[in-house]
Amino acid sequence: MSLTQALFYLLAGVITLSTGMAVTRKQPVHAVVYLVVSFFATAVLFALLGAPLVAVLQIMIPAGAVMVLFLFIIILLGREAPKPRDDSAMRWALPGILAIITVAAGLMLIASPQHQTIPLAMAKASARELGTYLYRHYWPAVEGISVLFFVALAGAMFLVREFKPKPDAQNEEPKP
Amino acid sequence: MTAPLEHILALALVLFALGAFCALARRNLIMILLGVEIMLNACCVALVGASLKWQAPDGQAFTLILMALGAAEAAVGLALFVHARKRTGTLDAASYSSMKG
Incomplete structure (x- = not known):
């Protein structure tokens, strides 16, 4: 495995982990900061996949402008009084099951043996x-x-x- | 050498599912919009990977257009949330129940 190949899997791990942390945080501020990490790692991934302009714009627009806009709106609106809500497991279970089934089906399709997985050549x-x-x-x-x-x-x-x-x-x- | 396209697509699929889960499971409107942003980002990953696979810049051009769309969507969505918060005093999606049949 070459260095660039190892970099891809490293970046994929960082992106998946930080996005997973972002979707499970209780506070929107923490979620937004984790998502900045995710978008930044995605920008490095774009540079690795041969898209330097897209990488720079990914840092500037989604990771910079949009996430800062989210932070400003969260700060502007402040926190509201916490309400009693049902924190039952069922509320998370159904979307989780749907997402897991979709991912499993897609991964099985991708891993089916009629595709041969050839590493892509580097290009820019x-x-x-x-x-x-x-x-x-x-x-x-x-x-x-x-x-x-x-x-x-x-x-x-x-x-x-x-x-x-x-x-x-x-x-x-x-x-x- | 980078990873095969299948692995890039697998990453995009996992990201899209995470975003869809976020948009479905969370009640806070800001978290729902964040889920939509994650899904757009997953689309960008798939497009850039396909652009590398077929050596065509179309995928990267679509990615730029998708970023502009995401920025406009976030701006209008957040303005809508400010409006909704001023009108109703809450950002909880479950409390907008006046259209319940």
């Missing part, structure tokens, strides 16, 4: 190649993403504007 798509390819073949998608961001900005500003009840609700009586 440079940032220039990827950017040129993206803008040459997928420029409508890039334009669509820009429109999507604008709509998301408008939607977010609409949602968080100051909520007050209608000022003249009572003197707006239907006129005969």
